[in-house]
Amino acid sequence: MKMYITLMSAYGATAGIEYKFGGTVANTLDAHRLIQHFQEAKGPEVADKLVNSLYHQYFEEEKHPSSPDTLYQACKDAGIEEREAKVVIEDEYEALMDVKNLILEQQGNGVDSVPFVTIEGRKRDLTIQGANEVGDYVKALQTIVKESS
Template sequence: MRSLDFPALIYILLPEVFRIIELFHFHKQVNMYESQITLVMDTICPWTYLGKKRLDEALAQFRASPSSSSISFDLQFSSYQPSPSRPETIPDRAAHALHEKHNDNEEAQKLFEEHMISLAKPLNIPIAFTGPTGNSFPAHRIIQQVQESHGPEVTNKLVDALFRLYFAEGRHPGEDDMLIEACVEAGVGEKEAKDLVGDKTKGERKTKEDIRSIGMDIDSVPTVIIEGRRRDLTLTGLKEVSEYVKAMETIKKEST
């Protein structure tokens, strides 16, 4: 019987090799655990602003590691307001913070601002303490509507845009023009964005109910909840990037 030469043998075996590779990838996909990370946040909270950036960095580190081969994390946002009755518009956020948060102690406010700047610097993000502020509910309503209709990727971009416009540019957190601009920047069509922002009743009741419900379980932001097969992990308050990564690694070990 004539033996096959090496090229002919490769030609015969190659389809079987490809089949095995496909089965391997299919097996990996079937066994990959899909976890959801929920960031409970307020768009005017500087701690949440910093926490979102640290969480982004942690996700990037984890996704670039070998651990990501058996688990994926999708980020979603839950709205929370520490002060739901906050006035719609407060013309001067610095003056408001001085009186309401620092008991008119200018030195205390200065130290707070310097501390926040020192935390923002390693993340390469600006943080402003001037400009108007107000009630963040209009932004939360938009976030939840976009999350429902456009999914996590667009919503993530929307949240980043809202944070940037408020903390870097000093814009009003609930102003129509600002909300429309943030939506368009995130990838929502301009007409859809204008309609969404203009219809104040769309999603209003549900968003208020969700905020009220969330408030029964937490009392501060940011709060990060990482869903796992055996248990969920909750991280309350601003954490280091390494702490978020460690929590993801724990969920990975317990869920795969």
């Protein structure tokens, strides 16, 4: 754990993120429902704002990742009106099947960790799964370029 904290703190420092490691680890299904619903309803820009707020609250403020307070704050930060947010946050079934189907689809594709990045090449695709160094991504991209020439 000490190595993880050291590594994540170093990564965060280069990106302006001050990670804290004392928050609650919990199920994030409700956060995923919220993101899925508003990505469909309002587009990727709003979903990106939701994700940024959720990450900030969880990783820097140690907030519970799926508590109603956290979800309402994420909606506020994304410019979503409270009445719109309430419909999704309080209805545990809103976007639930969409999220569960996406999870099943990815499990069927062999995804069992994040991040999961597939780089499509002309001759073959390369997949990078789990925590990796920047150099691993660079090497994969260089391989795809070389094989595509």
